[in-house]
Amino acid sequence: MIRSDPVRLYRTVRLIRRFEERALDLVRSGAIVGGIHPYLGQEGIAAGVCAALRDDDLVTGTHRGHGHVLAKGADPARMLAELLGRVTGLNRGRGGSMHAADFGIGVLGANAIVGAAGAILTGAVWARRRRGDDLVGATFFGDGAVNEGMLLEAFNLAALWRVPVLFVCENNGYATTMPVDGAVAGTIPGRAEAFGMQAAVVDGQDPEAVRVAAAAAIARMRAGGGPELIEARTYRFDAHHTFEHVVRLDYRAPEEVAVGRSRDPVEIAGGRLGDADRAAVDAEVEATLDAAVEFALASPEPEPAGALEHLYASGLVARTGDA
Protein backbone atom coordinates (compact mmCIF):
# COMPACT_ATOMS: atom_id res chain seq x y z
CA MET A 1 0.00 0.00 0.00
CA ILE A 2 1.85 3.05 -1.23
CA ARG A 3 -1.05 5.40 -0.61
CA SER A 4 -2.75 6.05 2.67
CA ASP A 5 -5.70 3.80 3.53
CA PRO A 6 -6.88 4.84 7.01
CA VAL A 7 -9.63 2.23 7.16
CA ARG A 8 -7.28 -0.62 6.41
CA LEU A 9 -4.67 0.61 8.88
CA TYR A 10 -7.29 0.98 11.59
CA ARG A 11 -8.67 -2.46 10.86
CA THR A 12 -5.22 -3.98 11.32
CA VAL A 13 -4.41 -2.26 14.61
CA ARG A 14 -7.89 -2.97 15.92
CA LEU A 15 -7.65 -6.62 14.89
CA ILE A 16 -4.31 -7.03 16.66
CA ARG A 17 -5.57 -5.21 19.75
CA ARG A 18 -8.69 -7.29 20.11
CA PHE A 19 -6.85 -10.49 19.20
CA GLU A 20 -4.41 -9.84 22.04
CA GLU A 21 -7.19 -9.01 24.49
CA ARG A 22 -8.99 -12.20 23.61
CA ALA A 23 -5.73 -14.14 23.89
CA LEU A 24 -5.22 -12.66 27.37
CA ASP A 25 -8.68 -13.89 28.36
CA LEU A 26 -7.70 -17.33 27.13
CA VAL A 27 -4.44 -17.19 29.11
CA ARG A 28 -6.41 -16.30 32.24
CA SER A 29 -8.89 -19.09 31.66
CA GLY A 30 -6.05 -21.56 31.23
CA ALA A 31 -6.95 -22.40 27.63
CA ILE A 32 -3.60 -20.99 26.45
CA VAL A 33 -0.79 -22.63 28.39
CA GLY A 34 2.66 -21.11 28.80
CA GLY A 35 1.42 -17.54 28.48
CA ILE A 36 2.12 -14.95 25.82
CA HIS A 37 4.14 -11.80 25.25
CA PRO A 38 1.38 -9.27 24.58
CA TYR A 39 1.87 -6.85 21.67
CA LEU A 40 -0.57 -4.34 23.20
CA GLY A 41 0.52 -0.78 22.51
CA GLN A 42 2.87 -1.70 19.68
CA GLU A 43 0.24 -2.56 17.07
CA GLY A 44 0.95 0.48 14.92
CA ILE A 45 4.40 -0.78 13.98
CA ALA A 46 3.38 -4.13 12.51
CA ALA A 47 0.35 -2.52 10.88
CA GLY A 48 2.31 0.37 9.38
CA VAL A 49 5.24 -1.68 8.09
CA CYS A 50 3.12 -4.49 6.64
CA ALA A 51 0.85 -1.93 4.94
CA ALA A 52 3.92 -0.83 2.99
CA LEU A 53 4.84 -4.38 1.94
CA ARG A 54 3.55 -6.45 -0.94
CA ASP A 55 1.95 -9.83 -0.39
CA ASP A 56 5.03 -11.62 -1.73
CA ASP A 57 7.50 -9.80 0.54
CA LEU A 58 8.99 -11.73 3.46
CA VAL A 59 8.91 -10.94 7.17
CA THR A 60 10.20 -12.39 10.42
CA GLY A 61 8.83 -11.58 13.85
CA THR A 62 9.76 -11.94 17.48
CA HIS A 63 8.62 -13.65 20.65
CA ARG A 64 6.20 -10.68 20.87
CA GLY A 65 5.09 -11.61 17.42
CA HIS A 66 1.32 -12.00 17.10
CA GLY A 67 0.99 -8.57 15.52
CA HIS A 68 3.55 -9.23 12.79
CA VAL A 69 1.88 -12.46 11.73
CA LEU A 70 -1.61 -10.97 11.71
CA ALA A 71 -0.55 -7.75 9.96
CA LYS A 72 1.07 -9.76 7.15
CA GLY A 73 -2.28 -11.40 6.61
CA ALA A 74 -2.46 -14.66 8.55
CA ASP A 75 -5.87 -16.10 9.32
CA PRO A 76 -6.68 -15.03 12.91
CA ALA A 77 -8.56 -18.27 13.50
CA ARG A 78 -5.57 -20.44 12.61
CA MET A 79 -3.27 -18.09 14.55
CA LEU A 80 -5.42 -18.43 17.64
CA ALA A 81 -5.63 -22.19 17.16
CA GLU A 82 -1.82 -22.20 17.16
CA LEU A 83 -1.75 -20.35 20.47
CA LEU A 84 -4.08 -23.03 21.80
CA GLY A 85 -1.87 -25.81 20.46
CA ARG A 86 -4.47 -27.25 18.13
CA VAL A 87 -3.93 -29.24 14.94
CA THR A 88 -5.66 -26.54 12.92
CA GLY A 89 -3.07 -23.98 14.03
CA LEU A 90 -0.71 -22.32 11.56
CA ASN A 91 2.05 -24.68 12.77
CA ARG A 92 -0.26 -27.62 13.53
CA GLY A 93 0.20 -26.87 17.21
CA ARG A 94 3.97 -27.44 17.08
CA GLY A 95 5.07 -23.83 17.43
CA GLY A 96 2.76 -21.88 19.70
CA SER A 97 2.83 -18.18 20.42
CA MET A 98 6.57 -17.66 19.98
CA HIS A 99 7.06 -19.59 16.73
CA ALA A 100 3.94 -18.85 14.69
CA ALA A 101 4.83 -19.02 11.01
CA ASP A 102 2.94 -18.90 7.75
CA PHE A 103 5.31 -19.51 4.86
CA GLY A 104 2.48 -19.26 2.35
CA ILE A 105 2.12 -15.53 3.04
CA GLY A 106 5.81 -14.84 3.56
CA VAL A 107 5.96 -15.08 7.35
CA LEU A 108 9.16 -17.04 7.97
CA GLY A 109 8.29 -17.29 11.60
CA ALA A 110 8.21 -15.47 14.83
CA ASN A 111 11.59 -16.26 16.34
CA ALA A 112 12.05 -16.55 20.08
CA ILE A 113 15.80 -15.98 20.20
CA VAL A 114 16.45 -12.25 20.44
CA GLY A 115 18.29 -10.89 17.41
CA ALA A 116 18.39 -14.23 15.60
CA ALA A 117 15.98 -13.67 12.74
CA GLY A 118 17.75 -10.82 10.94
CA ALA A 119 20.42 -13.01 9.37
CA ILE A 120 17.87 -15.68 8.45
CA LEU A 121 15.68 -13.16 6.67
CA THR A 122 18.70 -11.60 4.95
CA GLY A 123 19.62 -15.01 3.55
CA ALA A 124 16.06 -15.72 2.48
CA VAL A 125 15.60 -12.40 0.67
CA TRP A 126 19.00 -12.74 -0.98
CA ALA A 127 18.15 -16.26 -2.16
CA ARG A 128 14.72 -15.37 -3.49
CA ARG A 129 16.12 -12.40 -5.43
CA ARG A 130 18.86 -14.61 -6.79
CA ARG A 131 16.14 -16.93 -8.06
CA GLY A 132 14.53 -13.99 -9.84
CA ASP A 133 11.86 -12.85 -7.40
CA ASP A 134 11.83 -9.08 -7.07
CA LEU A 135 10.89 -8.91 -3.41
CA VAL A 136 12.11 -7.29 -0.19
CA GLY A 137 11.94 -8.24 3.48
CA ALA A 138 11.20 -6.69 6.84
CA THR A 139 12.53 -8.10 10.09
CA PHE A 140 11.14 -6.95 13.41
CA PHE A 141 13.13 -6.95 16.64
CA GLY A 142 13.12 -5.14 19.96
CA ASP A 143 15.55 -2.71 21.55
CA GLY A 144 17.15 -5.63 23.38
CA ALA A 145 18.28 -7.13 20.09
CA VAL A 146 20.52 -4.20 19.17
CA ASN A 147 23.06 -5.57 21.63
CA GLU A 148 23.10 -9.03 20.10
CA GLY A 149 26.24 -9.62 18.07
CA MET A 150 24.54 -11.80 15.49
CA LEU A 151 22.10 -9.01 14.62
CA LEU A 152 24.97 -6.58 14.13
CA GLU A 153 26.70 -9.20 11.97
CA ALA A 154 23.48 -9.40 9.95
CA PHE A 155 23.49 -5.61 9.51
CA ASN A 156 26.97 -5.94 8.05
CA LEU A 157 26.11 -8.81 5.69
CA ALA A 158 22.92 -7.14 4.45
CA ALA A 159 24.68 -3.82 3.88
CA LEU A 160 27.79 -5.41 2.35
CA TRP A 161 25.78 -7.51 -0.09
CA ARG A 162 23.04 -4.86 -0.54
CA VAL A 163 20.20 -7.15 0.44
CA PRO A 164 16.94 -5.15 0.63
CA VAL A 165 15.90 -5.84 4.20
CA LEU A 166 14.12 -3.31 6.36
CA PHE A 167 15.39 -3.70 9.91
CA VAL A 168 12.55 -2.56 12.15
CA CYS A 169 13.52 -1.89 15.75
CA GLU A 170 10.50 -1.73 18.04
CA ASN A 171 11.98 0.32 20.86
CA ASN A 172 9.48 -0.09 23.70
CA GLY A 173 11.97 1.16 26.24
CA TYR A 174 12.73 -2.16 27.90
CA ALA A 175 14.47 -5.43 27.16
CA THR A 176 12.24 -7.40 29.54
CA THR A 177 13.01 -5.17 32.55
CA MET A 178 16.29 -3.59 31.40
CA PRO A 179 15.75 0.02 30.32
CA VAL A 180 17.29 1.12 27.04
CA ASP A 181 19.38 3.73 28.84
CA GLY A 182 20.97 1.00 30.92
CA ALA A 183 21.75 -1.19 27.94
CA VAL A 184 22.47 0.75 24.77
CA ALA A 185 25.68 2.72 24.35
CA GLY A 186 25.38 5.07 21.42
CA THR A 187 22.09 5.09 19.56
CA ILE A 188 19.97 2.59 17.69
CA PRO A 189 20.09 4.48 14.36
CA GLY A 190 23.80 4.88 14.97
CA ARG A 191 24.17 1.12 14.90
CA ALA A 192 22.79 1.06 11.35
CA GLU A 193 24.63 4.17 10.20
CA ALA A 194 27.90 2.56 11.22
CA PHE A 195 27.28 0.01 8.46
CA GLY A 196 26.40 2.70 5.92
CA MET A 197 22.68 2.12 6.21
CA GLN A 198 20.09 4.85 6.12
CA ALA A 199 18.21 5.03 9.41
CA ALA A 200 15.11 6.87 10.56
CA VAL A 201 13.37 7.37 13.88
CA VAL A 202 9.60 7.29 13.77
CA ASP A 203 6.69 7.59 16.19
CA GLY A 204 5.68 3.97 16.57
CA GLN A 205 2.37 4.88 18.14
CA ASP A 206 1.16 6.43 14.89
CA PRO A 207 0.51 3.66 12.35
CA GLU A 208 0.35 6.13 9.47
CA ALA A 209 3.71 7.66 10.40
CA VAL A 210 5.21 4.18 10.49
CA ARG A 211 3.64 3.34 7.13
CA VAL A 212 4.99 6.51 5.52
CA ALA A 213 8.52 5.89 6.81
CA ALA A 214 8.43 2.22 5.83
CA ALA A 215 7.00 2.95 2.38
CA ALA A 216 9.77 5.47 1.70
CA ALA A 217 12.49 3.03 2.80
CA ILE A 218 10.96 0.17 0.87
CA ALA A 219 10.64 2.29 -2.28
CA ARG A 220 14.37 3.06 -2.08
CA MET A 221 15.11 -0.61 -1.49
CA ARG A 222 12.99 -1.70 -4.46
CA ALA A 223 14.83 0.83 -6.59
CA GLY A 224 18.10 -0.91 -5.82
CA GLY A 225 19.04 0.63 -2.50
CA GLY A 226 20.51 -1.46 0.28
CA PRO A 227 19.00 -2.27 3.63
CA GLU A 228 17.65 0.40 5.95
CA LEU A 229 16.67 0.66 9.57
CA ILE A 230 13.66 2.22 11.23
CA GLU A 231 13.61 2.77 14.96
CA ALA A 232 9.96 2.93 15.94
CA ARG A 233 9.56 4.44 19.40
CA THR A 234 6.74 2.73 21.20
CA TYR A 235 5.47 1.62 24.59
CA ARG A 236 4.42 -1.80 25.76
CA PHE A 237 1.06 -1.36 27.47
CA ASP A 238 1.06 -4.70 29.26
CA ALA A 239 3.59 -7.10 30.74
CA HIS A 240 6.76 -8.39 29.11
CA HIS A 241 5.07 -11.78 29.45
CA THR A 242 1.86 -12.81 31.14
CA PHE A 243 3.82 -14.39 33.98
CA GLU A 244 4.10 -10.81 35.20
CA HIS A 245 0.37 -10.86 35.87
CA VAL A 246 1.17 -13.33 38.62
CA VAL A 247 4.65 -12.27 39.65
CA ARG A 248 4.64 -8.49 39.73
CA LEU A 249 7.99 -7.07 38.72
CA ASP A 250 8.71 -3.55 39.86
CA TYR A 251 10.51 -1.79 37.04
CA ARG A 252 8.02 0.70 35.55
CA ALA A 253 6.50 3.44 37.71
CA PRO A 254 2.69 3.68 37.44
CA GLU A 255 3.06 7.29 36.30
CA GLU A 256 5.32 6.22 33.46
CA VAL A 257 2.90 3.49 32.39
CA ALA A 258 0.03 5.98 32.42
CA VAL A 259 1.96 8.38 30.19
CA GLY A 260 2.99 5.53 27.91
CA ARG A 261 -0.54 4.27 27.55
CA SER A 262 -1.91 7.74 26.81
CA ARG A 263 -0.77 7.53 23.23
CA ASP A 264 -2.73 4.58 21.93
CA PRO A 265 -2.22 3.49 18.30
CA VAL A 266 -5.80 2.21 18.14
CA GLU A 267 -7.15 5.61 19.18
CA ILE A 268 -4.75 7.48 16.91
CA ALA A 269 -5.74 5.42 13.87
CA GLY A 270 -9.40 5.30 14.89
CA GLY A 271 -9.52 9.08 15.33
CA ARG A 272 -8.87 9.43 11.61
CA LEU A 273 -12.10 7.62 10.75
CA GLY A 274 -15.66 8.79 10.95
CA ASP A 275 -17.74 7.24 13.71
CA ALA A 276 -19.73 5.07 11.29
CA ASP A 277 -16.62 3.71 9.55
CA ARG A 278 -14.98 2.99 12.86
CA ALA A 279 -18.04 1.23 14.23
CA ALA A 280 -18.27 -0.87 11.10
CA VAL A 281 -14.64 -1.98 11.40
CA ASP A 282 -15.09 -2.72 15.09
CA ALA A 283 -18.10 -4.89 14.38
CA GLU A 284 -16.29 -6.71 11.57
CA VAL A 285 -13.27 -7.37 13.81
CA GLU A 286 -15.46 -8.68 16.63
CA ALA A 287 -17.27 -11.00 14.26
CA THR A 288 -13.95 -12.27 12.89
CA LEU A 289 -12.60 -12.90 16.37
CA ASP A 290 -15.84 -14.48 17.65
CA ALA A 291 -15.51 -16.96 14.83
CA ALA A 292 -11.77 -17.37 15.50
CA VAL A 293 -12.26 -18.18 19.17
CA GLU A 294 -15.04 -20.61 18.37
CA PHE A 295 -12.93 -22.29 15.67
CA ALA A 296 -9.85 -22.54 17.87
CA LEU A 297 -11.66 -23.91 20.93
CA ALA A 298 -13.53 -26.44 18.82
CA SER A 299 -10.37 -27.66 17.06
CA PRO A 300 -8.84 -30.97 18.12
CA GLU A 301 -5.61 -31.27 20.03
CA PRO A 302 -2.78 -33.17 18.34
CA GLU A 303 -2.32 -36.87 19.04
CA PRO A 304 0.59 -37.48 21.45
CA ALA A 305 1.78 -40.32 19.24
CA GLY A 306 2.64 -37.74 16.61
CA ALA A 307 4.65 -35.50 18.95
CA LEU A 308 7.75 -35.61 16.77
CA GLU A 309 6.08 -35.48 13.37
CA HIS A 310 7.84 -32.91 11.16
CA LEU A 311 11.09 -33.19 13.17
CA TYR A 312 12.83 -34.17 9.94
CA ALA A 313 11.74 -33.06 6.50
CA SER A 314 13.25 -36.35 5.29
CA GLY A 315 10.61 -38.24 7.26
CA LEU A 316 13.25 -39.86 9.45
CA VAL A 317 11.57 -41.33 12.52
CA ALA A 318 13.60 -40.71 15.65
CA ARG A 319 14.18 -43.45 18.22
CA THR A 320 11.66 -43.29 21.03
CA GLY A 321 12.75 -42.64 24.58
CA ASP A 322 11.47 -45.85 26.11
CA ALA A 323 12.61 -49.47 26.25
Add this chain to the structure above:
Amino acid sequence: MPRLSYRKALTRALADEMTRDESVFLLGEDIRVAASNVTAGLLKKFGPERVIDTPLSEQAFTSFATGAALAGLRPVVEFQIPSLLFLVFEQIVNHAHKFPLMTGGQCEVPVTYLVPGSGSRTGWAGQHSDHPYGLFAHVGVTTVVPATPADAYGLLVSAIRHVDPVVVFAPAGAMDVRADVDFAALAPVPIGKGRVHRAGTDVTVVAVGHLVHDALAVADELAGQASVEVFDPRTLYPFDWDGLVESVSRTGRLVVIDDSNRSCGIAGEIIATVVERVRLLAPPARVTRPDGAVLPFAPALDRAVQPGREQLRTAIQLTLKEG
Protein backbone atom coordinates in the same frame (compact mmCIF):
# COMPACT_ATOMS: atom_id res chain seq x y z
CA MET B 1 43.42 -47.71 -10.87
CA PRO B 2 43.86 -43.97 -10.15
CA ARG B 3 44.60 -42.72 -6.65
CA LEU B 4 42.14 -40.34 -5.07
CA SER B 5 42.93 -38.36 -1.94
CA TYR B 6 40.29 -37.70 0.66
CA ARG B 7 40.70 -33.96 0.13
CA LYS B 8 40.26 -34.23 -3.64
CA ALA B 9 37.25 -36.45 -3.11
CA LEU B 10 35.57 -33.61 -1.22
CA THR B 11 36.45 -31.15 -3.99
CA ARG B 12 35.10 -33.51 -6.58
CA ALA B 13 31.84 -33.99 -4.68
CA LEU B 14 31.34 -30.22 -4.45
CA ALA B 15 32.08 -29.74 -8.15
CA ASP B 16 29.81 -32.58 -9.23
CA GLU B 17 26.88 -31.34 -7.16
CA MET B 18 27.36 -27.73 -8.26
CA THR B 19 27.33 -28.93 -11.85
CA ARG B 20 24.27 -31.10 -11.32
CA ASP B 21 22.21 -28.60 -9.32
CA GLU B 22 22.28 -24.83 -9.84
CA SER B 23 20.82 -24.23 -6.39
CA VAL B 24 24.01 -25.48 -4.70
CA PHE B 25 26.43 -22.74 -3.66
CA LEU B 26 29.37 -22.42 -1.28
CA LEU B 27 29.76 -20.01 1.58
CA GLY B 28 32.68 -19.61 3.94
CA GLU B 29 35.91 -17.94 4.92
CA ASP B 30 38.77 -17.84 2.42
CA ILE B 31 37.09 -20.39 0.19
CA ARG B 32 37.79 -18.50 -3.04
CA VAL B 33 41.50 -19.01 -2.56
CA ALA B 34 40.75 -22.39 -0.99
CA ALA B 35 42.70 -21.89 2.23
CA SER B 36 41.64 -25.36 3.36
CA ASN B 37 42.39 -26.63 -0.14
CA VAL B 38 38.96 -28.24 -0.43
CA THR B 39 37.38 -25.62 -2.71
CA ALA B 40 40.42 -25.44 -4.99
CA GLY B 41 39.49 -24.63 -8.58
CA LEU B 42 35.81 -24.05 -7.84
CA LEU B 43 35.91 -20.26 -8.10
CA LYS B 44 37.32 -20.52 -11.61
CA LYS B 45 34.79 -23.13 -12.60
CA PHE B 46 31.63 -21.71 -11.00
CA GLY B 47 32.37 -18.02 -10.48
CA PRO B 48 32.07 -15.67 -7.51
CA GLU B 49 28.26 -15.89 -7.46
CA ARG B 50 28.46 -19.50 -6.31
CA VAL B 51 31.69 -19.46 -4.33
CA ILE B 52 31.17 -16.73 -1.80
CA ASP B 53 33.76 -15.48 0.66
CA THR B 54 32.24 -14.18 3.86
CA PRO B 55 33.37 -11.71 6.47
CA LEU B 56 34.38 -13.28 9.78
CA SER B 57 30.77 -13.39 10.95
CA GLU B 58 30.18 -17.07 11.53
CA GLN B 59 26.88 -16.66 13.33
CA ALA B 60 25.39 -14.41 10.66
CA PHE B 61 26.57 -16.40 7.67
CA THR B 62 25.38 -19.66 9.24
CA SER B 63 21.90 -18.22 9.69
CA PHE B 64 22.12 -16.54 6.28
CA ALA B 65 22.52 -20.06 4.92
CA THR B 66 19.45 -21.15 6.88
CA GLY B 67 17.46 -18.36 5.25
CA ALA B 68 18.78 -19.21 1.80
CA ALA B 69 17.80 -22.84 2.35
CA LEU B 70 14.31 -21.83 3.49
CA ALA B 71 14.06 -19.92 0.22
CA GLY B 72 14.96 -22.95 -1.90
CA LEU B 73 18.75 -22.91 -2.31
CA ARG B 74 21.21 -25.53 -1.09
CA PRO B 75 24.09 -23.84 0.71
CA VAL B 76 27.28 -25.63 1.65
CA VAL B 77 28.97 -23.76 4.49
CA GLU B 78 32.64 -24.45 5.10
CA PHE B 79 34.17 -23.96 8.55
CA GLN B 80 37.94 -23.75 8.59
CA ILE B 81 38.17 -24.65 12.25
CA PRO B 82 36.09 -27.31 14.03
CA SER B 83 35.78 -25.19 17.16
CA LEU B 84 33.81 -22.61 15.18
CA LEU B 85 30.93 -25.05 15.47
CA PHE B 86 30.70 -24.09 19.14
CA LEU B 87 30.16 -20.49 18.02
CA VAL B 88 27.38 -21.43 15.60
CA PHE B 89 25.86 -24.27 17.62
CA GLU B 90 22.93 -21.94 18.37
CA GLN B 91 22.35 -21.09 14.74
CA ILE B 92 22.45 -24.72 13.62
CA VAL B 93 20.60 -26.35 16.50
CA ASN B 94 18.15 -23.70 17.60
CA HIS B 95 17.17 -22.53 14.14
CA ALA B 96 18.17 -24.66 11.14
CA HIS B 97 17.45 -27.94 12.94
CA LYS B 98 14.28 -26.84 14.75
CA PHE B 99 12.48 -25.02 11.95
CA PRO B 100 10.75 -28.04 10.37
CA LEU B 101 9.20 -29.19 13.64
CA MET B 102 8.44 -25.74 15.03
CA THR B 103 6.67 -24.70 11.84
CA GLY B 104 4.66 -27.92 11.69
CA GLY B 105 6.38 -29.06 8.53
CA GLN B 106 6.09 -25.84 6.53
CA CYS B 107 9.71 -25.82 5.44
CA GLU B 108 12.92 -27.68 4.67
CA VAL B 109 16.43 -26.55 5.61
CA PRO B 110 18.84 -28.33 3.26
CA VAL B 111 22.16 -26.90 4.48
CA THR B 112 25.46 -28.80 4.53
CA TYR B 113 28.08 -27.75 7.09
CA LEU B 114 31.48 -28.97 5.95
CA VAL B 115 34.32 -29.15 8.47
CA PRO B 116 37.56 -30.09 6.71
CA GLY B 117 40.24 -30.90 9.26
CA SER B 118 38.24 -31.74 12.37
CA GLY B 119 40.05 -33.10 15.40
CA SER B 120 43.73 -32.70 16.14
CA ARG B 121 45.92 -31.26 13.40
CA THR B 122 48.98 -31.64 15.63
CA GLY B 123 50.30 -28.41 17.05
CA TRP B 124 47.14 -26.34 16.68
CA ALA B 125 46.38 -26.51 20.40
CA GLY B 126 43.31 -25.97 22.51
CA GLN B 127 40.99 -23.93 20.31
CA HIS B 128 41.60 -25.57 16.92
CA SER B 129 41.60 -29.28 17.76
CA ASP B 130 38.09 -30.26 18.81
CA HIS B 131 36.09 -32.97 17.15
CA PRO B 132 32.56 -32.12 18.19
CA TYR B 133 30.54 -34.65 16.20
CA GLY B 134 29.02 -36.11 19.34
CA LEU B 135 27.29 -32.84 20.17
CA PHE B 136 25.43 -32.82 16.87
CA ALA B 137 24.46 -36.47 17.19
CA HIS B 138 23.16 -35.69 20.66
CA VAL B 139 20.83 -32.93 19.48
CA GLY B 140 19.71 -34.94 16.49
CA VAL B 141 21.37 -33.11 13.61
CA THR B 142 22.35 -35.50 10.83
CA THR B 143 26.07 -36.13 11.37
CA VAL B 144 28.47 -37.93 9.06
CA VAL B 145 32.18 -38.70 9.58
CA PRO B 146 33.62 -40.35 6.47
CA ALA B 147 36.85 -42.32 6.83
CA THR B 148 37.85 -43.01 3.21
CA PRO B 149 38.04 -41.00 -0.02
CA ALA B 150 35.13 -42.86 -1.60
CA ASP B 151 32.98 -42.34 1.48
CA ALA B 152 34.04 -38.69 1.69
CA TYR B 153 32.80 -38.25 -1.86
CA GLY B 154 29.64 -40.26 -1.42
CA LEU B 155 28.58 -38.87 1.93
CA LEU B 156 29.21 -35.25 0.94
CA VAL B 157 27.09 -35.77 -2.17
CA SER B 158 24.31 -37.31 -0.07
CA ALA B 159 24.57 -34.51 2.48
CA ILE B 160 24.15 -31.85 -0.21
CA ARG B 161 21.12 -33.66 -1.63
CA HIS B 162 19.57 -34.24 1.80
CA VAL B 163 16.52 -32.18 2.77
CA ASP B 164 17.63 -31.63 6.38
CA PRO B 165 20.79 -29.98 7.75
CA VAL B 166 23.84 -32.26 7.72
CA VAL B 167 27.22 -31.72 9.38
CA VAL B 168 30.07 -33.37 7.48
CA PHE B 169 33.12 -33.88 9.67
CA ALA B 170 36.22 -34.57 7.61
CA PRO B 171 38.80 -35.60 10.22
CA ALA B 172 42.23 -33.99 9.95
CA GLY B 173 43.64 -37.48 10.44
CA ALA B 174 41.90 -38.68 7.27
CA MET B 175 42.42 -35.69 4.97
CA ASP B 176 45.62 -37.11 3.50
CA VAL B 177 44.37 -40.66 3.09
CA ARG B 178 44.62 -41.86 -0.50
CA ALA B 179 42.96 -44.85 -2.05
CA ASP B 180 42.73 -46.60 -5.39
CA VAL B 181 39.39 -45.51 -6.74
CA ASP B 182 37.49 -46.24 -9.91
CA PHE B 183 36.25 -42.71 -10.62
CA ALA B 184 33.35 -44.06 -12.64
CA ALA B 185 32.20 -46.01 -9.60
CA LEU B 186 32.09 -42.99 -7.26
CA ALA B 187 28.50 -42.71 -6.07
CA PRO B 188 26.37 -41.28 -3.30
CA VAL B 189 26.71 -43.18 -0.02
CA PRO B 190 23.41 -43.49 1.82
CA ILE B 191 23.13 -41.54 5.06
CA GLY B 192 22.57 -43.83 8.03
CA LYS B 193 24.29 -46.87 6.62
CA GLY B 194 27.45 -48.28 8.22
CA ARG B 195 30.06 -50.48 6.63
CA VAL B 196 32.02 -53.51 7.71
CA HIS B 197 35.57 -52.70 6.57
CA ARG B 198 37.03 -55.97 7.63
CA ALA B 199 35.15 -59.06 8.58
CA GLY B 200 35.98 -60.91 11.79
CA THR B 201 34.50 -63.35 14.26
CA ASP B 202 35.88 -62.61 17.74
CA VAL B 203 35.22 -58.94 18.42
CA THR B 204 33.57 -55.97 16.72
CA VAL B 205 35.57 -52.75 16.82
CA VAL B 206 33.52 -49.66 16.07
CA ALA B 207 35.84 -46.90 14.86
CA VAL B 208 34.82 -43.37 14.00
CA GLY B 209 36.37 -41.36 11.17
CA HIS B 210 40.16 -41.44 10.84
CA LEU B 211 40.30 -44.02 13.62
CA VAL B 212 38.95 -46.58 11.16
CA HIS B 213 42.47 -46.69 9.69
CA ASP B 214 43.99 -47.24 13.12
CA ALA B 215 41.48 -49.97 13.85
CA LEU B 216 42.33 -51.72 10.58
CA ALA B 217 46.03 -51.54 11.39
CA VAL B 218 45.48 -53.00 14.86
CA ALA B 219 43.27 -55.73 13.40
CA ASP B 220 46.15 -56.62 11.07
CA GLU B 221 48.63 -56.70 13.93
CA LEU B 222 46.39 -59.00 15.96
CA ALA B 223 45.61 -61.24 13.02
CA GLY B 224 47.45 -64.23 14.51
CA GLN B 225 45.68 -63.93 17.88
CA ALA B 226 42.18 -62.77 17.12
CA SER B 227 39.75 -62.22 14.30
CA VAL B 228 38.71 -58.56 14.55
CA GLU B 229 35.73 -57.13 12.69
CA VAL B 230 35.98 -53.38 11.99
CA PHE B 231 32.67 -51.56 11.73
CA ASP B 232 32.65 -48.00 10.41
CA PRO B 233 29.31 -46.33 11.18
CA ARG B 234 30.04 -43.53 8.67
CA THR B 235 26.92 -41.71 9.86
CA LEU B 236 26.69 -41.08 13.60
CA TYR B 237 23.16 -39.73 13.44
CA PRO B 238 21.00 -41.46 12.39
CA PHE B 239 23.15 -44.44 13.40
CA ASP B 240 23.00 -47.78 11.63
CA TRP B 241 21.98 -49.69 14.77
CA ASP B 242 20.72 -52.69 12.85
CA GLY B 243 24.02 -53.02 11.00
CA LEU B 244 26.02 -52.84 14.20
CA VAL B 245 23.74 -55.21 16.10
CA GLU B 246 24.09 -57.72 13.29
CA SER B 247 27.88 -57.54 13.62
CA VAL B 248 28.03 -57.77 17.42
CA SER B 249 25.46 -60.56 17.43
CA ARG B 250 28.00 -62.61 15.49
CA THR B 251 31.14 -61.62 17.41
CA GLY B 252 29.70 -61.24 20.92
CA ARG B 253 32.27 -58.63 21.89
CA LEU B 254 32.40 -54.85 21.43
CA VAL B 255 35.15 -52.25 21.57
CA VAL B 256 34.59 -48.64 20.49
CA ILE B 257 37.28 -46.14 19.57
CA ASP B 258 36.00 -42.58 19.44
CA ASP B 259 37.89 -39.27 19.27
CA SER B 260 35.48 -37.60 21.71
CA ASN B 261 35.69 -36.70 25.36
CA ARG B 262 34.55 -39.72 27.35
CA SER B 263 31.57 -38.39 29.29
CA CYS B 264 28.48 -38.30 27.06
CA GLY B 265 30.61 -39.19 24.04
CA ILE B 266 29.21 -41.22 21.16
CA ALA B 267 31.12 -44.32 22.39
CA GLY B 268 28.93 -44.39 25.48
CA GLU B 269 25.79 -44.28 23.33
CA ILE B 270 27.06 -47.03 21.06
CA ILE B 271 27.81 -49.32 23.99
CA ALA B 272 24.52 -48.56 25.73
CA THR B 273 22.47 -49.31 22.64
CA VAL B 274 24.30 -52.52 21.86
CA VAL B 275 23.98 -53.90 25.40
CA GLU B 276 20.27 -53.11 25.31
CA ARG B 277 19.93 -55.37 22.30
CA VAL B 278 22.71 -57.97 22.45
CA ARG B 279 23.90 -60.28 25.25
CA LEU B 280 27.68 -59.88 25.10
CA LEU B 281 30.25 -62.52 25.99
CA ALA B 282 32.44 -59.97 27.81
CA PRO B 283 32.06 -56.44 29.14
CA PRO B 284 32.39 -53.89 26.33
CA ALA B 285 35.25 -51.38 26.26
CA ARG B 286 35.83 -47.93 24.85
CA VAL B 287 38.89 -45.90 23.97
CA THR B 288 38.28 -42.16 23.93
CA ARG B 289 39.75 -38.82 24.84
CA PRO B 290 39.76 -38.34 28.63
CA ASP B 291 36.85 -36.67 30.38
CA GLY B 292 36.73 -32.97 29.63
CA ALA B 293 39.91 -33.02 27.56
CA VAL B 294 41.34 -29.81 26.15
CA LEU B 295 44.11 -30.65 23.70
CA PRO B 296 47.42 -29.29 25.04
CA PHE B 297 49.88 -27.81 22.56
CA ALA B 298 53.10 -29.82 22.92
CA PRO B 299 53.01 -32.72 20.46
CA ALA B 300 53.59 -35.37 23.10
CA LEU B 301 50.73 -33.97 25.18
CA ASP B 302 48.44 -33.64 22.15
CA ARG B 303 49.02 -37.31 21.33
CA ALA B 304 48.64 -38.34 24.96
CA VAL B 305 44.98 -37.36 25.11
CA GLN B 306 43.97 -38.77 21.74
CA PRO B 307 42.77 -42.34 21.47
CA GLY B 308 45.44 -44.46 19.79
CA ARG B 309 46.42 -47.87 18.56
CA GLU B 310 48.16 -49.01 21.73
CA GLN B 311 45.06 -48.36 23.83
CA LEU B 312 42.87 -50.04 21.26
CA ARG B 313 45.07 -53.14 21.23
CA THR B 314 44.90 -53.33 25.02
CA ALA B 315 41.12 -52.87 25.04
CA ILE B 316 40.63 -55.62 22.47
CA GLN B 317 42.89 -57.99 24.39
CA LEU B 318 41.08 -57.30 27.67
CA THR B 319 37.75 -57.96 26.05
CA LEU B 320 39.01 -61.21 24.54
CA LYS B 321 40.32 -62.45 27.90
CA GLU B 322 36.84 -62.58 29.34
CA GLY B 323 34.04 -64.89 28.34
